[in-house]
Amino acid sequence: MREVTSDSLRSLTLRSPYLIFLGDIQELVDAKTGAGLVQWCPEKVMGQFRFDDCLVDLGVSDLSIAEAKARGVKSIVIGVAPTGGRFSQRWIQVLVAGAAAGLDIVSGLHHRLEELPGLVTAAELSGARLVNVRTPVDSLPIGTGDKRSGRRLLTVGTDCAIGKKYSALAITQSMKARGVNADFRATGQTGIMINGHGVPLDAVVADFIAGAAEVVSPANHADHWDVIEGQGSLFNPSYAGVSMGLLHGSQPDAIVVCHDPTREVIDTARHLPLPGVAECIELNLQCARLTNPYVRCVGVSVNTSGLDAESRPSYLAELSVELGLPCVDPIRDGCDAIVDKIFAESVLEG
């Protein structure tokens, strides 16, 4: 077993292709991570592992461990939580067999893989890695605030869990489609699995948040865009520290605000009202100017799934007029209008 630490790499790097471990889950909603992998990095997904009583199908090949190994799979990615929070004996048997076959085991769960009986020994014998994406990352630098070359876009939000990862992926896709040299930069566990590398921002030691964000989007070519997955919200009293450090370390040229018009209160603090989009833009720009005085808001990404078919277009149109910015639902409309805005703004070109 080789230890996966930030000491050598500073950011996690996963080996693909993946076998997505679904175990015996019963509901698609519990397979969000696996579904995200199939949607956003189908080229990395070789197949799924399911027990006979699994009711979810991601629409990719069912593979045994031996078949996966034979086809060149490098990692088993556990994107589902075990029922009741405990790994059953048959889950453990499959993971141990995978590690023994030399496949990395990648987990986004709170449990550390090292606690599963037999797994460490199997990995040590084969040279497989046990990768806990939630484990705090050491050996990061303190943030410097120094300007790096290349362009950066950060998705921010009126709250946590409001579409920042999805929007960043959709914007990256739209940039690439028009030939822009762009990369998605992952800061959360699912984003890291999709991208194959990144730093789990919420798991770093507090003093190093901004430094970790600087590591996530290193200096690059002058016309290259990093599209960075945001975390939390400056208006979420549980996680705003992470959001602030990420904002400063990302030194974005452009921010996109993610919002849900049907959410009335902050997810983790339900006595607090959701801020308005304009207020959210203003505070993020004010704070972001510390490390990039030229930061601009280039659009709003709205989850309109809670609106009815009639009010959806009028909501987006009115918000767009109010803010003077493109406002899109990334799932229904894509993010081309936001990317148009970026490249129409001469201030961001120069």
Add this chain to the structure above:
Amino acid sequence: MREVTSDSLRSLTLRSPYLIFLGDIQELVDAKTGAGLVQWCPEKVMGQFRFDDCLVDLGVSDLSIAEAKARGVKSIVIGVAPTGGRFSQRWIQVLVAGAAAGLDIVSGLHHRLEELPGLVTAAELSGARLVNVRTPVDSLPIGTGDKRSGRRLLTVGTDCAIGKKYSALAITQSMKARGVNADFRATGQTGIMINGHGVPLDAVVADFIAGAAEVVSPANHADHWDVIEGQGSLFNPSYAGVSMGLLHGSQPDAIVVCHDPTREVIDTARHLPLPGVAECIELNLQCARLTNPYVRCVGVSVNTSGLDAESRPSYLAELSVELGLPCVDPIRDGCDAIVDKIFAESVLEG
């Protein structure tokens, strides 16, 4: 050896009285932590341990390990870094002898005490504790943003290392002198040593910064004041994430801004100018309103040591007129004027 974790306590708790370990240091400036302990908690300091070639004297009794043990010392506090960064053999011998005698060893250094040869065994045999004040703290809760009873004051700053701990201690002293039920709340290593307990905010995992701040200043009597040691600055691009989480978790009724008029650039990012005091007040109040809409700035604490005798009073007077707030040098003037302001403001009384 008993393990000191936050699992049981969530905040570190040190046992006093202390023996301050000075070793063989040559300059008073290297004994800042020890000097701070003698100044702010003389009742906790039983003596100092010095080798014959030590050139620093904190003005307290020189004690051997045996004498310290006989007089009831409970902890040896290492407040100085070893020359060249490595513990010499004679340092280690003294610490091992102290641990063998049942004295807790408390360190604010980056080195983990467990790495010193013989120390773990000595502590295990005697039941002494090895307390690494910089070690990341686990098992903290996520911040809730829920309003807690009791009053809170937080010191914030135009930069890091600008007097936030000193100011909080001086304000606590001034409050106590007028009979206010007040406690200093420590968030950094020296503050924790002075106070005997606290949470090292910069060492918690990022997701738990605000939660840790909530643990630091728990619910209290309605007329009780927590005076919370600030960390970093919203204007410091290395540490603003910690400052933001501490601001939200502290939900202060009152903030005091710490400033140094001779500092021109940010300590860890020397390409950035120091913000103005008014700007610093405004951004801190704006962000603090998320968890306490009634927050007020009640004064400015200025390090005037870099000003000459003539310009000192005029600087403070002009700043006071500009801001409409008491502006003091806490070392020269004390903080009574700030505490007067707090209790003159009916909005903070209610």
